[in-house]
Amino acid sequence: MKVYSMNKLRIYIDMDGVLANFDKAADEHPSNGVKGYRPDLILDFSKFEVMPGAKEAVKKLLDMGHDLFIATTPPWSHPSAWGQKRNWVEKHFPALKRKMVLTHRKDLLIGDILIDDTKWRGQPDFKGQWFHFGKNGMDWKYVIETIETINKVNFNYEKSSTHV
Numbered sequence: 457m458k459v460y461s462m463n464k465l466r467i468y469i470d471m472d473g474v475l476a477n478f479d480k481a482a483d484e485h486p487s488n489g490v491k492g493y494r495p496d497l498i499l500d501f502s503k504f505e506v507m508p509g510a511k512e513a514v515k516k517l518l519d520m521g522h523d524l525f526i527a528t529t530p531p532w533s534h535p536s537a538w539g540q541k542r543n544w545v546e547k548h549f550p551a552l553k554r555k556m557v558l559t560h561r562k563d564l565l566i567g568d569i570l571i572d573d574t575k576w577r578g579q580p581d582f583k584g585q586w587f588h589f590g591k592n593g594m595d596w597k598y599v600i601e602t603i604e605t606i607n608k609v610n611f612n613y614e615k616s617s618t619h620v
């Protein structure tokens with residue numbers, strides 16, 4: 457499904473495990489290893505480190521002219537995480553402020569690409585292309601290379617195309 461012109465893609469980016477290092481914070485928490493430990497319900501989501509390569513990759517995608525949004529599923533039973541995520545985005549990715557979608561149903565998003573590391577929120581049914589981050593070598597470098605390739609293909613197609 458094409459949402460925009462051939463060269464401008466609407467891209468949704470997941471937070472935990474893609475932009476924000478949830479796992480590191482979960483591993484380092486003092487309660488790690490305690491029975492019943494639920495990091496998703498107790499961590500401060502505003503304190504996560506940025507995933508390696510994420511900042512540079514987002515900048516590249518913005519420089520390419522793509523329309524980026526964050527698509528994240530805040531834990532329902534940890535209401536303060538919703539605001540913590542907003543604060544994290546403002547601090548680390550100010551260019552994406554007011555461009556957040558909070559949803560438990562990523563299949564309902566309308567766009568070209570979804571970059572996401574899990575499949576539990578409708579990602580497999582997303583109508584664009586789901587990039588399964590972390591699977592089969594899909595890291596930020598691979599994501600950028602793939603989108604650059606799509607750009608080139610689309611650009612050549614537009615140049616050679618007779619229709620408008």
Ligand SMILES: [Mg+2]
Pocket residue numbers: 470471472473474572573574
């Ligand atoms: Mg994730």
